[in-house]
Amino acid sequence: MRLSGKTAIVTGAGSGFGAGIARRFAAEGARVMLADINLAAAETVAAECGGRAQAVDVSLDASVAAMAQAAMAAWGKIDILVNNAGITHLPQPMEAVAEAEFDRILAVNAKSVYLTARHIVPAMKAARAGCILNVASTAGVSPRPRLSWYNASKGWMITATKAMAVELAPFGVRVNAINPVAGETPLLKSFMGEDTPQIRAKFLATIPLGRFSTPEDMANAALYLCSDEASMVTGVAMEVDGGRCI
Numbered sequence: 698m699r700l701s702g703k704t705a706i707v708t709g710a711g712s713g714f715g716a717g718i719a720r721r722f723a724a725e726g727a728r729v730m731l732a733d734i735n736l737a738a739a740e741t742v743a744a745e746c747g748g749r750a751q752a753v754d755v756s757l758d759a760s761v762a763a764m765a766q767a768a769m770a771a772w773g774k775i776d777i778l779v780n781n782a783g784i785t786h787l788p789q790p791m792e793a794v795a796e797a798e799f800d801r802i803l804a805v806n807a808k809s810v811y812l813t814a815r816h817i818v819p820a821m822k823a824a825r826a827g828c829i830l831n832v833a834s835t836a837g838v839s840p841r842p843r844l845s846w847y848n849a850s851k852g853w854m855i856t857a858t859k860a861m862a863v864e865l866a867p868f869g870v871r872v873n874a875i876n877p878v879a880g881e882t883p884l885l886k887s888f889m890g891e892d893t894p895q896i897r898a899k900f901l902a903t904i905p906l907g908r909f910s911t912p913e914d915m916a917n918a919a920l921y922l923c924s925d926e927a928s929m930v931t932g933v934a935m936e937v938d939g940g941r942c943i
Contacts, residue, residue: 717912
């Protein structure tokens with residue numbers, strides 16, 4: 698019960714890493730809002746773990762504002778924010794990515810962090826406490842070819858994490874990131890382009906521990922960074938990657 702009495706918002710919580718994090722937070726005693734653009738998926742996971750489902754498009758200011766307002770109305774405080782929602786483009790030459798797709802990637806992966814900060818950081822500052830976790834990627838540290846703009850969006854998120862940590866430390870708010878390696882989530886096929894035994898073997902060959910990451914792996918790291926056990930940890934981008942970035 699390491700999060701007993703805490704409240705948490707997890708974006709992109711309808712599947713993948715976000716669902717794993719939300720389930721673990723709830724199991725550890727947190728009251729969790731599972732926010733996702735796919736409300737039905739969020740409701741399914743919320744029913745499993747006793748959380749609250751919330752529809753949100755993290756790229757839209759009004760939608761993020763409504764999410765924050767709903768959390769404050771329900772709880773009166775927001776202790777933990779996990780910016781997990783993210784998308785990618787299919788592997789292709791950088792110049793082949795359509796402008797609309799580029800704009801969507803930056804809106805979901807980068808602008809969302811700005812929008813949640815706009816609407817949630819003021820409450821954390823007022824409380825002089827809080828924890829923000831950004832789910833970045835090993836792609837922001839060791840980019841894979843043909844995923845250039847996804848790589849860049851995650852590099853942005855890592856830098857934003859450090860900048861936020863420095864600015865918010867005097868207010869008692871911690872900001873960290875985790876850098877997952879490719880995992881068994883709905884995005885895996887998009888990263889690979891197609892899901893075949895040969896391409897899986899190629900990806901796995903870049904991970905020294907020899908397996909993909911799981912939602913449980915990310916949940917374990919997120920739990921530590923968002924718990925009071927990590928009260929002296931801020932500005933960290935923790936690689937949860939089976940050694941890929943070594």
